[in-house]
Amino acid sequence: MSISAEIIAVGTELLLGQILNSNAQFLSREFAGLGIDVYRQSTVGDNRGRIAAEVKAAMARADLLVLCGGLGPTEDDCTREGVAEALELPLVLDPVARAQLEEQFAGRPMTANNLRQATAPSGSVILPNPRGTAPGIFIDHGGKLIFLLPGPPRELTHMFTNEVVPILRSRGVIEGSIFSRTLHMAGIGESTLAATIADLIDAQTDPTIALYSRLGEVDVRLTTKAAESQYAKSRIDSLEREIMSRVGEHVFAYDDMTLAGALGTLLREKGHTLSVAESCTGGLIGHMITxxxxxxxxxxxxxxxxxxxxxxxxxxxxxxxxxxxxAVSEECAAEMLAGVVCCFGSSVGIAVTGVAGPDGGTERKPVGTVCLAYGSASSHRTVTVHLRGERAAVKERAAKEAMRRLLLWLKEDEPR
Amino acid sequence: MSISAEIIAVGTELLLGQILNSNAQFLSREFAGLGIDVYRQSTVGDNRGRIAAEVKAAMARADLLVLCGGLGPTEDDCTREGVAEALELPLVLDPVARAQLEEQFAGRPMTANNLRQATAPSGSVILPNPRGTAPGIFIDHGGKLIFLLPGPPRELTHMFTNEVVPILRSRGVIEGSIFSRTLHMAGIGESTLAATIADLIDAQTDPTIALYSRLGEVDVRLTTKAAESQYAKSRIDSLEREIMSRVGEHVFAYDDMTLAGALGTLLREKGHTLSVAESCTGGLIGHMITxxxxxxxxxxxxxxxxxxxxxxxxxxxxxxxxxxxxAVSEECAAEMLAGVVCCFGSSVGIAVTGVAGPDGGTERKPVGTVCLAYGSASSHRTVTVHLRGERAAVKERAAKEAMRRLLLWLKEDEPR
Incomplete structure (x- = not known):
């Protein structure tokens, strides 16, 4: 059963920008992994009418609704009330929730507001919250599934894994599997990559292809839904081979691996030690590697x-x-490389010298001109690249390009 | 004029939980500071129909709409198209945007997809983007103000400050004035700070006090609405004096100044030169300073x-x-400081050695133990701090603490 989900975060502190909405990210990532499509996230304040309006609108579109936040004991917490209004259900005191709450308060005084935490729209299932006082709520409203989860991330994540997922499984919402693989690339822009594989993107059905760009990096995510993992893998493999044949030199790692992680793995495998000589990157390469x-x-x-x-x-x-x-020349970079490898006695090295800007550019060497040297004392390569962006961007792109080049050298050029 | 705003983030990567929606936080926080109420944030995928539906619904409720993301050069970027559909306006090639784009690409090849970035709904004003290729778009649709901003945070923040705010001012949306001052602090946690100034927070009316925490830093923002700037300034000054009397040693900079910027300014003022010896921070201090x-x-x-x-x-x-x-001792840090100051011939220095984790901790020196030395060859100080968090957090907190300590030393302890 393929269903669509929406996430509604409740909290005026989110609308004031006081906190980051990490719950929406957590829930979205979990749903993606479970094969449930999230079509929308929204955030509203602690306002009963606006919560109700948001729930009504979302229920008209989605099969599964998760609200987070606004279940606390203070006056302004009114997610329960907003949902009850949207569903036109009375709020009733739940004996199970009341018992759980009294158990948690054992001894300590409980206010009338605390007792509100034991109310839920009529017909709800109460979800225990061992990490806090606000229980969660599950409602099956004519086949639409609605979950109310507490706002504090450590309460929400625990309740999601231990209560929400089992309910979704028991209802057959989670079945089959989704397979995905992410190729991380550097040294190529998103638009150039998109143009190079435009025919594959245009023709995509299954697996699907999605591009995500970060400064100096582009990710390509291949995703397929399949009942059988061997079949899914072979479809992804075949698409990956086609992409690799076109832009393979730019692919430095897969899935959760970072550029520094991929470089480190290869250095370790080959028994190398590394030192770096930095000028315009100012220590960033060392920071990334460490x-x-x-x-x-x-x-x-x-x-x-x-x-x-x-x-x-x-x-x-x-x-x-x-x-x-x-100082900004391949000749200088090569001597910096020789110098640092000698200083530290490392088997390989990286050297970077360039103009990060905003000042210091000349007609012949404008801002963004960066000279790199990489390899070993006896066998190295140099190159000059022209990087765009402001100071911070030039530094980051230069660091990543230097690391990618050394990675490629270790894979392909290193003398055997 | 009091108006309400909504923020729509566009991007399938947000719905897949691959990135955090930091743009919604930034925009909400800025609007709060400008006295504009944000009633709703939402996130939709890179889907023309859903973007259009979201824009229509938001326009029925709000006076000011900011969309972010989906302005890139790839096929799936379709915020322009979605907004044009919602407003029933044709997309036209903007000559100004086209010229800006061609200027940015000077020399490099431009694809047909890049050219889509120069299109906008008919009647739009193009907002320049010096930090990327996607220009922003401003539309006055019968009095409703709609902004389309690029997704990458450093492009968005720059465009917001330099383009959006001036337009809102010229339209009278931002009026009277709001005065605010941000005190940047390090070396103190948000909860400790909140407890230390709890009475001021509880009593706040005008100016208001808002705390924002980042890794290793806390910002305190003092805001007052006033017709007359001298009056506003004196109110903020007086509250600031009270805060400084309690936690002044932790305040390292104001407003847009970073820790590295504050340190650099002071070094320059005093005619100092700096070098750094890093172990567990791996180059991060040098990176931040540069x-x-x-x-x-x-x-x-x-x-x-x-x-x-x-x-x-x-x-x-x-x-x-x-x-x-x-190696993780104040004695070692002090010798590292002497060594690096001698190597580079600088007048002052910083040295850091510690256990960043996850491995390498012992009972006596657990993960997070960091020894710092700072000052000059003839007069230095050392300290051991215990920092919490994972590897990346320990590195960042250590770097910031070392810089804050040197800043304080330059202000107070440096022999005259």
Whole structure:
């Protein structure tokens, strides 16, 4: 049974921008994994009339509705009341919820407002909340399934996994499976990628293809619904092969793997150690690489040399190179690479020097000009790239491009 | 004029839970600061019909509509088309947008899909996007104001401040004035801060006090509505003085200033140069410091030494210190500081060594233990802090705490 879901977050603090709506992300991700399509998320304040209007509108479109927040004991919490109004059901005191609440309060004084937490629209099923005082509520309203969950994320996630999912399974809402694979790419823009695989995107039916871009990266997600996992895998494999044949050099990792993680895995596999010489990236490459747990097994360290003096004295870049080619040159990058590999005694290295902007650009070397060197002391490559964006974007793109190039070198060019 | 706003985020990646909807938070927070009420946020996928339906429904309720996302160059980006359908307006190629796009692509190949980014519903005003390729769009539809903004947060925030706010002012939507001042704090948790100024928060009427927390930082925003700026300023000044008397040591900057920016400004004012020795932060401090344009005038560079060998050989940390106190010790941090200041010849420095986790913790030095040294070669301080969170959080909190401590040292402790 394929059904559509909507998520309604309730809370004035969300409308004031005081907190991030992480519940909507959690619920959406869980539903995607369970094969349930979420067509809409919305957020309304703690206002009974607006909650009721939102629920009515959503019920006209969706089969499954999850509301989160507004179940607390204070006056402004009125999700129960709003839902009861929308469904035209009376709110009744639920004996099970009352008993649970009294048990949780054992000894401590309970206010009239606390008791409101034990009310629910007539015909509801109460969902226990071991992590807080507000119980959840489940309503089957003529086949439409409605869940009211508490707002605090640790209460909501626990109740979702332990109460909501079992109910959805018992109703046959969750069945079969969804398979997906994400290809992470760098060194290619979203629009160039889209143009390169336009025919595949146009022809997509099953698997589907979705592109997501981040600064300096593009993700391609291939998704298929299938009853049988072997069949699903072979369909995804075949589409992936076609994409790889066109843009394979840009694919650096799959699914949850990051660029730094993919690079780290390969370095470890090949028994390499790494050091980095940074100028315009200012330490970002080292920061990204050390974001991976266990990176100390291959990352020895880095030298960030912002000034020419430091490049000369600490990385042994020659005076002649700085004068003849300048600090932003492939020649300088190559000497920085040799210098840092020697300093740390690492087997491979990365060196980056460029113009991050907003100042420092010239006609010949405008902002965004970045020279990279990567490889080992005995065998390295250099390249000049032109990156767009402001200072932060140039830094991030440069760091990612340098890491992608070293990854490719390790896969393809490294002397055997 | 008091008006109500709605925010519509567009993007299937939001409905799949792949990204957090930080744009809704940013826009809601900005509107709250400008005195504009947001009654609803919603999220729909990259689907023309559903975007159109959402826009129609929102226009029936609100005076001001902001859509974000879905302006990219790929097939599935169809916010323009959805809005045009809802307003029953044709999409036309805008010559200004086309010229801007061609300028940005100067030299690089432009696809047919890129050109879609230069189309807009007939009668639109094009909003320039210096941070990306997708221009924004403003439509005055019979008095209802509709803005289409790009999805990437750094493009959206820039366009909001530089294009949307001026238009709202020119239309009288933002009037009188709202004065606000944000105090940025570090080294103190949101709940500790809230408890320390609880009486001020409880008594707030005008100015209002709002707390926003980020990783390792808390912002306190003081806002007052007033006709006369001198009066507003004096009210905010007086509340700020009271807050400063309680938690002044934690306040590192105001309004748009970042921690790295505040530190850079002070270093420049005092004629200092800086170098950093990093271990567990892996280059993050250097990265943050070089995020500021012009940082090359005071930042000489950094040495990231992940291994003990590198600490010994490159930073001259003594064998005895490493054996007796270990790499995570104030003694080691102090020697790292002396080493890096000597290497780069800087007048002041920062050194950080700690356990970022998830592995490497011991009973005496659990994950989150971080030792800092800061100051000059002749006068420095050391401290051990215990930071919570996962690897990324420990790194970020450590970097910020080190920078805050050096800032405080420069303000108060530096020998004259």
């Amino acid at each position: 974001g991976e747990p266990g990176s100390s097994s291959y990352f020895l360290g880095g030298l960030t040399c912002y000034s020419n003096d430091a490049k000369r004295e600490l990385l042994s870049v020659s005076d002649r190179t700085l004068k003849e080619f300048g | 995020g500021e344009p012009g940082s090359s005038s005071y930042f000489l560079g950094g040495l990231t030494c992940y291994s003990n060998d590198a600490k010994r050989e490159l930073l001259s940390v003594s064998d005895r210190t490493l054996k007796e106190f270990g």
